[in-house]
Amino acid sequence: MLTAEEKHQIDHEISLVPAPKNACIEALKIVQQNHGWISDESLNDVAEYVGMSPAELDSVATFYNLIFRRPVGRHVILLCDSISCYVMGFEGIKEALHEKLNIQYGQTTADGRFTLLPNCCLGTCDCAPALMIDNDLYRNLTVEQLDEILNKYT
Amino acid sequence: MEKPLTQHIIPGRAPLSLKEYEKVGGYQSVHKILKEMTPQEVQALVKESDLKGRGGAGFNTGLKWSFVPMGPDAATPKYLVANADEMEPGTFKDRMLLEGNPHQLIEGMIVAAYAIQASISYVFLRWAYKVAAREITKAIQEAYEAGYLGQNILGSGFNLDMYLHTGVGRYMCGEETALLNALEGKRANPRAKPPFPQVSGLFGKPTIVNNVETLCCLPHIVNNGAEWFKKLGLTADAGTKLFGVSGRVKTPGCWELPMGTTIREILEDYAGGMQDGYLFRGLLPGGASTDFLVVEHLDLPMDYPSIQAAGSRMGTGTMIIMDDQICPVGFTLNLQHFFAQESCGFCTPCREGLPWVERILLAIDKGEGKPEHLLTLDFHTKYLGPGNTFCALAPGAMEPLQSALKYFREDFERHIHEHHCPWSKAKAWQPSI
Numbered sequence: 214m215l216t217a218e219e220k221h222q223i224d225h226e227i228s229l230v231p232a233p234k235n236a237c238i239e240a241l242k243i244v245q246q247n248h249g250w251i252s253d254e255s256l257n258d259v260a261e262y263v264g265m266s267p268a269e270l271d272s273v274a275t276f277y278n279l280i281f282r283r284p285v286g287r288h289v290i291l292l293c294d295s296i297s298c299y300v301m302g303f304e305g306i307k308e309a310l311h312e313k314l315n316i317q318y319g320q321t322t323a324d325g326r327f328t329l330l331p332n333c334c335l336g337t338c339d340c341a342p343a344l345m346i347d348n349d350l351y352r353n354l355t356v357e358q359l360d361e362i363l364n365k366y367t
Numbered sequence: 368m369e370k371p372l373t374q375h376i377i378p379g380r381a382p383l384s385l386k387e388y389e390k391v392g393g394y395q396s397v398h399k400i401l402k403e404m405t406p407q408e409v410q411a412l413v414k415e416s417d418l419k420g421r422g423g424a425g426f427n428t429g430l431k432w433s434f435v436p437m438g439p440d441a442a443t444p445k446y447l448v449a450n451a452d453e454m455e456p457g458t459f460k461d462r463m464l465l466e467g468n469p470h471q472l473i474e475g476m477i478v479a480a481y482a483i484q485a486s487i488s489y490v491f492l493r494w495a496y497k498v499a500a501r502e503i504t505k506a507i508q509e510a511y512e513a514g515y516l517g518q519n520i521l522g523s524g525f526n527l528d529m530y531l532h533t534g535v536g537r538y539m540c541g542e543e544t545a546l547l548n549a550l551e552g553k554r555a556n557p558r559a560k561p562p563f564p565q566v567s568g569l570f571g572k573p574t575i576v577n578n579v580e581t582l583c584c585l586p587h588i589v590n591n592g593a594e595w596f597k598k599l600g601l602t603a604d605a606g607t608k609l610f611g612v613s614g615r616v617k618t619p620g621c622w623e624l625p626m627g628t629t630i631r632e633i634l635e636d637y638a639g640g641m642q643d644g645y646l647f648r649g650l651l652p653g654g655a656s657t658d659f660l661v662v663e664h665l666d667l668p669m670d671y672p673s674i675q676a677a678g679s680r681m682g683t684g685t686m687i688i689m690d691d692q693i694c695p696v697g698f699t700l701n702l703q704h705f706f707a708q709e710s711c712g713f714c715t716p717c718r719e720g721l722p723w724v725e726r727i728l729l730a731i732d733k734g735e736g737k738p739e740h741l742l743t744l745d746f747h748t749k750y751l752g753p754g755n756t757f758c759a760l761a762p763g764a765m766e767p768l769q770s771a772l773k774y775f776r777e778d779f780e781r782h783i784h785e786h787h788c789p790w791s792k793a794k795a796w797q798p799s800i
Binding site: 229230231234235236237238239241242272273276277278279280291294295296297299300301332333334335336337338339340341345348350 | 453454455456457458459462493494495496497530533534535536537538549551552553554555570611612613614615619620621651655685687688689690693697698701702704705708709711
């Protein structure tokens with residue numbers, strides 16, 4: 214069930230566009246902000262609210278890299294795997310993360326703390342390699358910095 | 368050297384507030400156009416300035432605007448969209464303008480919106496640019512409070528609303544018609560043209576999509592004139608340009624320099640040359656979807672015609688350097704992995720062809736390549752090239768591939784003949800999924 218606050222926020226987005234379904238991505242963002250991901254139940258609720266079929270909304274939701282249709286951890290690590298980070302050796306960072314967190318790409322740590330995802334270019338190629346955790350960007354990364362960075366997130 | 372776009376950007380410090388920006392001449396162009404110029408005059412001025420779109424295509428901005436229906440019978444509302452998606456690997460120039468001086472962008476957007484008589488505008492910002500999102504939100508609020516946005520701007524009768532839209536991650540959103548689909552709450556597939564967005568764009572209404580750097584040039588053109596802008600360039604191309612360098616150079620970064628500055632000057636004087644122990648082998652001059660240039664091209668001026676004549680594209684002007692310690696096959700594979708992942712899947716050559724290319728490159732990189740693989744790659748560069756796909760994503764992907772096969776063919780052949788990657792130090796690139 215969408216909360217009153219979620220409906221209020223979605224109504225605002227709907228007021229800015231010609232038809233409610235035009236606000237569907239914004240609605241998914243609002244729900245994901247609260248729940249971390251878009252469950253089937255959430256998807257059905259949003260679809261009904263903006264006047265789309267669940268299948269139609271799912272086709273939109275699954276198109277975008279940052280709408281999560283599977284549960285994620287409390288913090289999502291996006292590791293840039295694009296060309297400048299590749300040249301500057303992001304793979305060492307990747308291997309260290311796999312080892313430290315004991316997970317591969319697409320997986321969540323056993324304690325639900327982190328989900329690790331590859332991400333195309335973070336747009337900070339002059340400071341490669343780079344990764345983002347939630348809203349925080351880390352640049353000019355070295356393996357030695359990883360423990361200190363990861364320890365900030367509980 | 369004049370640096371109009373970055374003159375008020377101070378690294379490490381918050382961008383200028385509206386009041387501070389006004390003190391250094393900010394928003395003067397808005398006063399000028401609303402009091403002294405018709406929309407058609409603004410269009411003519413920008414066309415005359417020879418400002419070319421800085422998002423990569425390099426099309427004359429004023430000419431693009433001139434396709435928008437004008438006059439009392441034109442459909443309303445009209446829309447203006449700032450393309451701040453910037454998701455192409457190796458490209459990071461707009462970030463500097465977005466984070467460093469958001470009021471300059473808003474001022475440029477007001478100029479562009481007035482020129483086409485748009486009443487609604489969007490900044491389509493990529494998700495990862497969190498600092499930019501915060502600064503733009505603040506700047507839009509300040510601009511509303513000062514009367515530069517909203518109804519009856521500066522008493523002129525001109526109305527403009529502005530919204531920040533943050534994307535949810537997909538390279539396709541940088542293509543202007545796919546961006547419009549994303550704004551409409553749809554999958555970001557490209558649209559068939561015609562009709563062009565200038566006539567039927569967002570929600571079926573006339574729409575202009577301009578790159579951030581393009582829009583940031585506009586206040587300065589209005590304030591200083593077309594001739595001044597043209598003279599900023601060293602060659603036939605007008606204006607300054609943000610040039611960036613990433614890779615194994617001593618001081619990677621982004622700098623505003625005259626259009627036509629040579630690649631060598633950017634690489635050596637600004638990026639500090641190659642890091643110790645690394646030699647230059649090649650570069651992509653303007654992002655992941657441009658053709659490689661090599662040593663013989665280092666003295667070329669960075670402008671649209673010169674780079675095109677050398678068989679590449681200036682693209683976004685942000686160079687990615689390939690050094691001698693990185694495997695050209697792995698480098699190309701990384702690029703093709705990106706394009707294969709980000710293909711929207713809408714048309715068959717792109718959806719099927721790019722993963723095929725990726726698989727072949729992976730096989731070659733792992734030492735499992737066969738001589739006929741190079742022919743298959745050549746085949747793809749032709750059939751995924753311009754004219755065979757629905758949009759420019761696959762043709763863009765073929766640019767680094769075709770030029771890698773041209774300039775680094777012996778490296779590909781060595782992988783095949785020696786059955787392993789000769790860059791023993793480097794681990795083979797492993798695609799994530």
